[in-house]
Amino acid sequence: MASTGGVRNHRLPEKAYQENFADIKPGLSSYQANLESSRCLYCQDAPCIAACPTGINIPSFINRIASDNSDGAAQVILEENILGGSCARVCPTEVLCEQACVRNYSPECQPVMIGRLQRYAIDHRQKNRHPFTRADQTGRSVAVIGAGPAGLACAHRLARCGHDITIFDAHSKPGGLNEYGIAAYKLVENYAQQEINFILEVGGINLKTGCRLDLDRQLKDLTIEFDAVFLGIGLGSARTLGLSGEQTDGVEEALGAIETVRQTESLPDLSVGSKVVVIGGGNTAIDIACQMRRLGANEVTIAYRRSLENMSATPHEQAFALNNGVRILPWFKPISFETEAGQLHGVRFVKTAHDKAGQLIDTNKYEVIPADKVYKAIGQSFTSDCFSSDNLARSQNGKIRVDDHFKTSMGNVWAGGDCVDKGEDLTVHAVQHGKRAAQAIDQFLQKLEV
Template sequence: MASGGLKQGIAPGRLDAGQYAANFADLHPPLDRHEAYVEADRCYFCYDAPCMNACPTTIDIPLFIREIATGNPLGAAETIFEQNILGGMCARVCPTEQLCEEACVREEAEGKPVKIGMLQRYATDIAMRDNVQFFERPEPTGKSVAVVGAGPAGLAAAHRLATKGHSVVIFDARPKAGGLNEYGIASYKSTDGFAQAEVDYVTAIGGIEIVHGQVLGQDMTLPRLQETYDAVFLGIGLGGVNALRAQNESAQGVANAVDFIAELRQSSDLAALPVGRRVVVIGGGMTAVDAAVQSKLLGAEEVTMVYRRGKEHMGASAFEQDLAAAKGVTIRHWMAPRRVLADGAGVTGIELAYTHLVDGNLLETGETVILMADQVFKAIGQTLATDGDGAERAGGKIMVDAEGRTSLPGVWAGGDCATGGDDLTVTAVAEGRDAAESMHRFLMGGSNG
C-alpha cells in the first residue's frame, strides 16, 4: 500500500517504509546444515554425471555434493572454486533449472532435481564467511597482464593468471569492481554486498591490482596496453543498449533497463527511488524480468512485459517468467513497439503492433494496441560500446577462437563482449578462466597463433 496514496507519474516512496526491506530480501534463503545434508543425500553421485556435463565450468558436482554429505563443506568449496572462482555468485544467479538441475537424473526420474545451486551456495558461503583461501600465488614469473573489465570474465581470468604467478592489473570504467554482478542483476538475487565480498575474496590471492575510472578508448588504448603489458584480456562486456526503433523513444520517462537496475543496486534508500505507477518493460530476457519485477517491488501498480515473439522464444528462463508472474507482472507476447506516446510531463503510453511469424519471418499483422504507461524500460539487448580496439568482429562482438584469442597478437577476450558465449555469468567465468590458461601458455613460451 502506498504511503502517500495514489501517485501519478514517476514518483518515489510508493510503499510504506518497512515494506522495501521485505520486498528486496534474499530470493532464496540459504540452506542450513541439516537442510544441506538432507538435500545432498538425494544425489545419486552418478558416474557419468550429466549435471557436470551441463555446467559451463564443469564443476565436479557429484564430488562436491558427496563432500557436503560427509561433513566436509570446505572440501566442497575447494572443488567448486578450482573450476569456478566465482562459484558463490553463480550459485545465486545461474539458471540452474536450464543447466545442471535440468540434467539431474532426479529431474528425469521424478521431476524434482537435487538443489545443486543451493548446495553450491551452502559450501561457498562457509568458505567465504571464514575467509578460507585455497590458492597460493607462486613465485612471480615477471610477466604482466592487463585485464580490461572487472566483471566475471575479467575477474576469473585475473585470478587464474595470479595462480600462475603473473602480475595482473585490471582496468575498469566503474567505481566498483564486479561488472554485471555488482551493477546488472536484481538486488534480491545478491544481497548484503555479496558482489564486493566476492571481489575481495578473489583478489585476496595477491598479484591483482584494480584501477577504476578507466574507459577503453578514452583513458587508455589497446595499442598502448599491448606495448606496456605482455598480454591483454578484454572482458569489457556490452555497454551499449539497442534502440527500440520506435517513434519518440527519447521521450522523458523512457529509460534503459540496465541503468535502472544499476541505480537500484547502488541505492542506499530504496524509498527514494522513483518508479512509475504504470510501467511497461520491452524485452523478454533476464534483464527485462529483473527490471519488471523490481518495478513491482518498488510499488508500481501495473507492470507489463512486452515481447515481440512467443513465450517459447523468450530469453528468460521458465523460472524467471514464473517469478515475474508470481510477483504480479503481466507478460504479453507477439507485440512490438511502434510509438511512444507523451505529453509535456512525459510518457503517457506506448503503441504496440501485433506480430506473427510468416515463413520464419517476424511480421506485423496490421493491428495495434495502446498500453497506458508513465514509464517505459528498454531491455532489448546490448551492444559493444567501443569500436576502437581494432580486433576483428563478428555479429557485433569481438571474434575469438576456442581459446579466446582475438585477431590481434597477444590479445584475448571473453564474456559478453566476445563471440561464442550465451550471456551468462557462469559462461563468462569459464571463458575468462580458459583464456587465462591459453595466455599462460603464451607467456611461458608458447604462441598466439
C-alpha cells in the same frame, strides 16, 4: 512479496522495502543441505557436469557436503569457478546443471537443488584462509581490461600462476554486471564486493577502478607495456528501438535503472512509475519489471514481440514475474510512444504473428498500453568503434573474433565474456571464458624468452 495494491505516491512502509528486497533464495540450513545432498546418486557419467559451463565436478562437491566437509566442497567448486558464490545465486541452474539431473525423471521428477547446495558450500567454507596459494612470481605482467566476471576469473587464475596482474575498470567499483546489472534481491548484502575481496586475497592483482581507457588509442600501447592483455569489456551500448517519442522523459534503459536500484542507499527515495511498461523478453526485462513492482508500481506489463516460448527469460523467471504481479503480453511489438506536451502517456503496439513460413509479421490489430514509465530491455550491442584503427578482427555481429583458446587476431591479446561471439551472455559463461583464456595466456607467457 509485501503487497503493493493501492499504493499512493508509489511509497511503501519501510518494512515492505526490507521484505521486497530481501534474499529471494536464502541459503540452506545444515540440516537441509545434508538432506538434499543425500538425494544425489553420484552418477558415473554425471550429466550435470557436462551441463555446467565451467565444468564443476558436481557429484564430488555434493558428496563432500554429505560428509560434512564444506571446505572440501568449496575447493572443488572454486577450482573451476572462482565466482561460484555469485553463480550459485544468479545462474539459471534450472536450465543448466539441474535440468540435466537424473532425478528429473519418475518417480521423483524433482532435480537435486545443485545451485542451493553450491551456495551452501561456498557460504560455509572457512573464511580465515584463501583456498589457493600464489606460485612464485614469474616477472610477467598482464593487463586485464574490465573487472566483470570474465576479467576477474582471468586475473585470479593468472595471479595463481605467479604473474602480476593489473585490472582496469571504468566504474568506481569492480564487479561488472554482478555489481551493476543484477536484480538487487538476487545478490544482497553487498555480496558482489565480498566475493571480489575474496578473489583479491590471492595476491598479485592491482585493481584500478574509475579508469576508462580509450582502447582505440591505448590498446597497442598496452600490448607493449604488458606481456599480455585480456579484454573483458562487455558490450557497453544499449540498443535503441528507433521509434517516435523514444527520447521522451520517462523512457529509460532497463540496465541503467537496475544499476540505480542496486546502488541507491534509500529505496524509498527512488522515482517509481504508477503504470510501467517493460519492452523485452530476457532476464533483464524480468529483473526490472519485478523490481518496479516491489518498489510500489501499481501496474507493470512486459511486452514481447514473439511467443512466451521464444523469450530468452527462462520459464522459471517468467513464473517469478507472474508471481510478482507482472503481466506478460507476448506478440506485442512497439511502434511508437504516445506523448502529449512532452509527457509520456503510453506505448502503441501492433500485434504480431508467425506466417506459414514461421516469419514474424505484423497484423492489423493495434493497442495502446497506458504508461508513465517505460523501460527498454532489448539487449546491448558491442561498442566496436573503440577498435576502429587497430587490427582486432570482428565477427559478423560486430563482436571480437576469438579462436578456441580465446585468442584474438592481435599477437598477445585475448578476450572473453559478452564482448566475444562465444556462448550465451551469462555470468557462468563469462567465468569460463576468463578461465580458459588465462590457461592459454599462461602457456604463452611460459614460452617467452627471459
